Amino acid sequence: QVAMATACSEEHDLPQVSEPLAKKPRVQVDVAFPSGKSLVQLNVLASTTGIELKAEVGKHLDPCQCIQELIFHSVTLNSSTLIEAGLVADGSPQIVNVIVGSRPALHMFKPCSAAELANRYVELNDFGEVSEIPVFKEPIQFMGMDKASLEAQRIANELSNALGTSLAEIFPSPFGGFLDGQVIAISGVGSDLKKTCCEALGGINACAWDGDLDDEEDVWDDVCCKNLDYSKVDDCPFVYEVDAENLAENVMECARAGQKVMAESLSKHFLFDFDCDRFKLFPEIYGGFASDGSIVGIMRANQMDA
Numbered sequence: 001q002v003a004m005a006t007a008c009s010e011e012h013d014l015p016q017v018s019e020p021l022a023k024k025p026r027v028q029v030d031v032a033f034p035s036g037k038s039l040v041q042l043n044v045l046a047s048t049t050g051i052e053l054k055a056e057v058g059k060h061l062d063p064c065q066c067i068q069e070l071i072f073h074s075v076t077l078n079s080s081t082l083i084e085a086g087l088v089a090d091g092s093p094q095i096v097n098v099i100v101g102s103r104p105a106l107h108m109f110k111p112c113s114a115a116e117l118a119n120r121y122v123e124l125n126d127f128g129e130v131s132e133i134p135v136f137k138e139p140i141q142f143m144g145m146d147k148a149s150l151e152a153q154r155i156a157n158e159l160s161n162a163l164g165t166s167l168a169e170i171f172p173s174p175f176g177g178f179l180d181g182q183v184i185a186i187s188g189v190g191s192d193l194k195k196t197c198c199e200a201l202g203g204i205n206a207c208a209w210d211g212d213l214d215d216e217e218d219v220w221d222d223v224c225c226k227n228l229d230y231s232k233v234d235d236c237p238f239v240y241e242v243d244a245e246n247l248a249e250n251v252m253e254c255a256r257a258g259q260k261v262m263a264e265s266l267s268k269h270f271l272f273d274f275d276c277d278r279f280k281l282f283p284e285i286y287g288g289f290a291s292d293g294s295i296v297g298i299m300r301a302n303q304m305d306a
Contacts (some may be wrong), residue, residue, distance in 0.1 A: 028092075108183075142221065166250065171300045204241045222274055266297075271284065281301070
């Protein structure tokens with residue numbers, strides 16, 4: 001078996017697999033910060049890639065943190081495996097350094113995880129698969145609204161009070177029932193609005209492109225941000241015109257009250273969504289910027305019927 005493994009590694013120009021690794025393919029990995037402080041110890045396969053290790057380590061970070069790099073034996077782990085990066089099976093924990101940065105965080109009044117929210121999107125009308133949603137890649141836990149800035153909390157509370165229980169009846173699905181809608185805030189906003197919203201939603205899920213990506217950067221062609229103006233009282237941007245005709249009068253009154261709060265308290269209004277020609281199930285954010293730079297708005301699911 002050792003000989004076969006060695007031959008295979010030579011054929012593909014990979015490092016030689018030592019006998020201990022061949023007999024004991026699992027290793028103890030100590031993921032530590034550059035300071036030496038340990039984040040987590042994991043028992044993983046020696047063939048684990050950097051991408052797979054990132055996904056596992058990410059479960060042990062706060063929602064507002066993200067992994068910038070994993071470094072093993074001075075090699076940045078991406079698609080390479082621990083073996084390829086020079087794993088030595090001497091029985092001691094293998095030290096992998098993790099470089100952590102801050103990531104935008106999404107806040108809700110009733111926080112859930114990205115995985116739970118993705119499942120809710122799919123469960124209404126048994127529509128599509130979680131893997132077809134272009135975000136929610138990582139099962140991060142969204143944060144409570146009480147963790148947002150005081151300014152974001154103030155505006156979010158005003159918006160939530162204005163919308164009231166009618167928020168549950170503002171977004172009808174073309175297939176029946178009402179789509180998920182909620183007041184949200186985003187902290188840790190970066191200079192790139194598309195990337196900020198995607199990272200706050202758990203990151204881009206490349207599987208939704210079904211292998212149709214020549215370059216990772218191509219995903220941003222299908223992520224959309226559009227400028228809006230909530231001050232136009234004759235037009236409620238987050239209520240589709242075809243839906244407005246069928247919504248109850250009291251629901252439309254609450255929607256307009258929410259729009260008024262957003263117009264008065266937020267600047268640089270926008271719509272964040274995805275290319276509906278490519279995707280049929282995805283979140284939309286109708287938002288704007290608070291005076292402290294936070295984003296506040298309404299996030300809703302969207303199911304496309306064509």
